[in-house]
Amino acid sequence: LYRGEDPKKDQSYMLFALTQKQLSKTLFPLGNMDKTKVKEIARNNQLVSANSKESQDVCFICPPETTQSYLLSKFGEKNGEIIDYKTGKVLGIHKGAFNFTIGQRKGIGIAASEPLYVISTDPDENKIYVGFKDLLSSQEFDVENVNWQQQEYADMQEFSAMTKIRYNSAAKEAIIIKTGKNSLHVKLKEPQFAITPGQAAVFYDMNNEYVLCGGWIK
Known part of the structure; x- marks a missing residue:
């Protein structure tokens, strides 16, 4: 399983779980092209995709819906604790651990001497743990x-x-x-x-x- 020619569009990271048996029956016709060349071929063949915008979010979620609104519709709003990773002190309340990922900075909503980041999450207990970036x-x-x-x-x-x-x-x-x-x-x-x-x-x-x-x- 080789990397694609276009490093910005290489999908080998997502395809690692394919077996050699599956790969032996798989073709990647765009693997040796970059996105500019692919768009050019699409325009020359008058394909609708020639002018399509880049997908930046989960592929099955369409505007005006967002990832957050989709998750809220599935899991519902549920208050939980925001906890200091080092001290264990409760710093605030969030509306669902599913809204947060490790390394996230935006959306925590707590003032501190330095920006706070999500250090870990506990979905079962609906808790998130935050701290400074060095952690x-x-x-x-x-x-x-x-x-x-x-x-x-x-x-x-x-x-x-x-x-x-x-x-x-x-x-x-x-x-x-x-x-x-x-x-x-x-x-x-x-x-x-x-x-x-x-x-x-x-x-x-x-x-x-x-x-x-x-x-x-x-």
């Missing part, structure tokens, strides 16, 4: 339910890889240590911001050209 930097994390694209790496106890922790982040160098058949411990060369449980971590060869494996951050 969000880390270099190590664990990954589970790993899907191996390159089987030879599954047999290694340790290897180096370029690592992506979210779709729009740059891949960073890391040491990958196997802790189980389909579980890994990751040691990044440099600290990264807001490594988030539930997000995918995808590992590429050291030339950052193709996927070695990927899994879910614990």
Whole structure:
């Protein structure tokens, strides 16, 4: 599974969970083109998509609905506590933990000496924990339910890889240590911001050209 030609539109991070059997029956006809070329072909063939706008939100949510209004319609408004991550002190009230993600700064609504960020969330208890930005930097994390694209790496106890922790982040160098058949411990060369449980971590060869494996951050 190689990266797409256009780094801004590369979907390999999202496709890591495909098996080699699935990939063997899959074609990516746009993989060697950038978006400008694709738009040009669409215009030359008078396709409606030639003038379509970029999708910036969840694909099945259409304006005027927003992600927040969609979630509110599904889960309803439910007050919960905003808690200081370090002290455990209750700082305020929010309207639903589902409105917040780790690393989020906007929407907390509490004044402090420095901007507050969401450090962690507890959806079961409907609580969010906040603190200053320095609490969000880390270099190590664990990954589970790993899907191996390159089987030879599954047999290694340790290897180096370029690592992506979210779709729009740059891949960073890391040491990958196997802790189980389909579980890994990751040691990044440099600290990264807001490594988030539930997000995918995808590992590429050291030339950052193709996927070695990927899994879910614990």
